[in-house]
Amino acid sequence: MNKTLAQWLSHLETSHSNGLIDMGLERVGEVKKRMGLDPSCPLITVAGTNGKGSVCSFLTQIYTQAGFKTGTLTSPHLLKFNERIAVNSQPVSDEAIVAAFERIEAARGEISLTYFEFNTLAAVDVFIREQVDVMILEVGLGGRLDAVNVFDADVAVVTSVDLDHQSYLGDTVEQVAFEKAGVFRSGKPAICGQNPPPQSLVKHAAAIGAPLLLSGEDFAYSKLENQQWSFHFHPRQGLGFDTDYRRNRNALPIPALRGNYQIQNAACALSAIECLYLILPVDLGAIKRGLLLAANPGRFQVLPGRPLTVLDVGHNPHAARALRQNLMALPFAENRIAVFSMLSDKDIDGVLEIVKDQFDSWYIAPLDMPRGMDVDALRKKLHTQGIEQIEEYPHIADAYRAAxxxxxxxxxxxxxxxxxxxxEVMDLLQQG
Known part of the structure; x- marks a missing residue:
């Protein structure tokens, strides 16, 4: 019997013997080969601890506004799996994903694949059949051993590097950076949005001969007084560009995505666009429209109405620092309420230490999944950080309603x- 998308996803969550995460490229690479998944269009891979989704959104909207058919793979999804596989920023249909899953199932034979590996292969399969002009693939975890890395990037972006997923990526920033630099390819531009860059990333780029473009050196931005900014692209000699190659994009609008760091993410996206400019030329109007249309739900997303309500998926110290900066830039609030829960394998102590001074009261609830923290563990973590104003609820939706x-x-x-x-809160809001 043919499975529905919901049945497929339920099956994929439990079918692979090692669970949802099983790092390595041999299995997924063999199935890719059997399926003949060889993209003929330019491909941009986006890795990084934070900022990946924003860079993908900027790239997607700008290329779409320039008239190019754009395929984008992102993860995870918030409400529907289809969000992960989009053409011109629109999620593809259940039918398209199920058909891709069936082709993967027929090709894999004895090879077991994880949920994310099915997801990645399905996305590229759909994009090839849709004959997109450019593919934008967001790395799920790390880079070197992530399923996305079975596809060779024409341009690779590493947005930022910080500690997260330490059990898979290592306990130091340099170890994490090496894993993320694994998406670089010999002779293909590699973009790093963090300056100074981790030395392991710089050394890996040099070792494989990937021209490394650095924020503040090869590309930069300057904010203007009139709610505009300028982007400057001036790669150093020896990176494969003409010796006098320079481009300035002036009078750009502040991105629709909230947060001061979004201009840095936009600069990374524009650098990738410059690297592919001879193949995929983009005019200034498309850039301006794309910056204003970019959307990345759940990333410091401000909801309409009062009281001021913000949704933020930040779940590591790097994201917590960005959240704190954004909160400090908001207008005065009489009472600052956190509706909060985290997964047990995340650095909750590091996150709480950074943001605890930004809240007066905390509404907590467990997440209903194996990796979710129960309410007792959450309370103990908050108490350890000196947080005493706590209310407990059985579900996040209940906590939000009470807040x-x-x-x-x-x-x-x-x-x-x-x-x-x-x-959980977005689902509640969608139900009205």
Missing amino acids: LAGASENDRIIVFGSFHTVA
Whole structure:
């Protein structure tokens, strides 16, 4: 019997013997080969601890506005699996994904694949059949051993590097950086949005002969006083560009995505666009429209109405620092309320230490999944950080309802800690 998409996803969550994560490229690479999945269009791979989704959104909207058919793979999804596989920013249909899953199933034979490996192969299969002009693939975890890395990038971006997923990527920033630099390819531009860059990333790029473009050296931005900014692309000699290659993109609008760091993410995206300019030329109008149309739900997403409510999927210290900066830039709030939960394998102590001074009260609830922290563990973590103003609820939706019911229009509610935390509130809001 043919499976529906929901049945397929339920099957994939339990079918692979090693669970949802099983790093390595041999199995997925063999199935890719059997399926003949060899993209003929330019391919951009985006890795990094934070900022990947924003860079993918900027690239998607700008290329779409320039008239190119654009395929984008992102993860995880918030409400529907289809969000992960989009053409011109629109999620593809259940039927297209199921058909791709069936082709993967027929090709894999004895090879077991994880949920994310099915996801990655399906996306590229759909994009090839849709005959897209450019593919944008967001790395799921790390880079070197991530399923996305079975496809060779024409341009690779590493947005930022910090500690996350230490059990898979290592306990130091240099170890994590080496894993992320694994998406670089010999002779193909590699972009790093972090300056100074980790030395392991620089050394790996040099070792394989990948021209490394660095923020602040080969590309930069300057903010103007009138809510505009300029982008400057001036690669150093020896990176494969003409010796006098320079481009300035002036009078750009502040991106629709909230947060000061989004201009840095936009600069990474524009650098990738410059690297492919001779193949995929993009005019200034498309860039301006794309910056204003870019959307990345759940990333410091401000909801309409009062009290001021923000959704943020940040779940590691790097994201927590960005969240804190954004919160400090908001107008005064009489009472600052956190609706919060995290997964047990995340650095909850590091996150709480960074943001605890930005909240007056905490509404907590467990996440209903194997990796979710129960309410007792959450409470103990908050107490360890000296947080005492805590209310407990059985579900995140209940915590959010209670926070909303008790808040005045001059208060502020921040829902954060995990994609799953935000997704539960978004699902509640969608139900009306």
